[in-house]
Amino acid sequence: MTRSAAPDGTASWPPPALDPAGPFAEPLHTLSWVLFGMGLIVTLIVVAALAVALFGPRRWRDRLGGRKLIWIGGLAFPVVVLSGLLIYGLGLTSHLTQEPEPGEMRIRVTGEMWWWRVAYLDGEGREAFQDANELHIPTGQPVVLELDSADVIHSFWVPRLAGKVDMIPGRRNLMRIQADAPGAFGGQCAEYCGGPHALMGLVVVAHAPADYQAWLARQSQPAATVAIPMPGMQVFQRAGCGACHTVAGTVFNGQAGPDLSHVGSRRTLGAGILPNNQGTLAGWISDSQAIKPGNRMPAYPVLTGQELRDVSAWLESLK
Template structure:
């Protein structure tokens, strides 16, 4: 994508230079040159033929350069399915056969220096996946799977955003792409695919989680909580953000989000829980923070 961008910038600069030279001749050149610039033949050539040739050449070059970005996944490529939902991102890591190995939410983890195939889908309305430093925008359309390839050349966190208005708190539907060195990425995959040992242990936080009915919408691997409507919380404590990329992830923010997420992100589909006491909020947020 960067190669195509530089080619487009370069061609745009070259066309601008040609126009400025022609303008200079038209304003300050000899009378003979000004007469030629105003002739019908040059107007047709410069106003019609020149743009058609330049734009057609750029179109053909761009399509040939980026055709591999939408090819079907090849053996050995990293595959991740990202599903846009109102108003968060469901992220599923796939094996070579396209089978889901585990789920995450609102963060996409990738290895540095390797192309990653993203399978983009939507569960409800049209969304658009956009991480400006890694890719262009690709729409996520209900009933359709769009493919795109991204690659990070340096480790770090890359911010993203839904780029298609999808109603409600669309402006607060962010995400983070985290790029790891290959060794660290392999270790992260192993950790994420293994249920957190403390998840199965009884405790006040887990009891509050069950009593409030959170397990009807959320999954925590290693427990009886297996809801599918909301984000998978099996490793929620390891995420950088909450609320789809809009808040830092810590115990205090977690408690506030559980208590009244509507005051933070109006219109999201998680109800407020004003019935929980301060101690219950501390217990459940501490338990969720331990899920790393």
């Protein structure tokens, strides 16, 4: 049996929501099967009642249409079943959104139109550095996500690691994720947020603890190539890209768009919709609107082919 859907969107079995990869997805997996089972039971009861109403003996049909059975089947039964499922579900998942405990790792994820701003927080809750459209976590350790939105309502969903939690402007919601083994887990905005909502994906990358510490050390410092004169850096400056994007170690400090300090090390572009390489970088810079219509990055048809190759090579080097 193959594993669930990969971050590139390829389909496989079982579906991600039914293939938990961490302890905070397990309760939702259990709840899903309970709901499926109860739904099947209710469906069988309804089908049986319909069969009696159509083909059963007259005495059974008369009893089926009696006032007492209508009160029981039409009111008491749904109230008891739905109330029981609600109480069971709330009890099963109540620990998923508790306040952070001392020492727990925290990451703040902000939904933007239509990408994800990711801020890694230190032990005091202060921002250490930013990333975009990817979350990196150590395996075997719970991570508290602080979820909010900069514009409209979004919804954070990585099916194999946790359930859906809405991201609401002006409000901080919490959720916990944890991966039991290294791997990449695809996610998606699960609340329609206008425009290219369907193209607002993300990837959660789980590392072995030692590998995560090495990744963290690299991300905490500017990329090595920012100190090397490259033609692409001049193109980036002339095009005004630094007005929207930050590159650590340079004068570029824009906040409107994703932080590009280590963009070359990311797996995807455009919030999970393209593989990240020099060719896709050049295509995205040239005309991102043709790839993801409605996103907030303008096209740059004024750049020549050589300029696109230069700037994409520089960005790819930022690792």
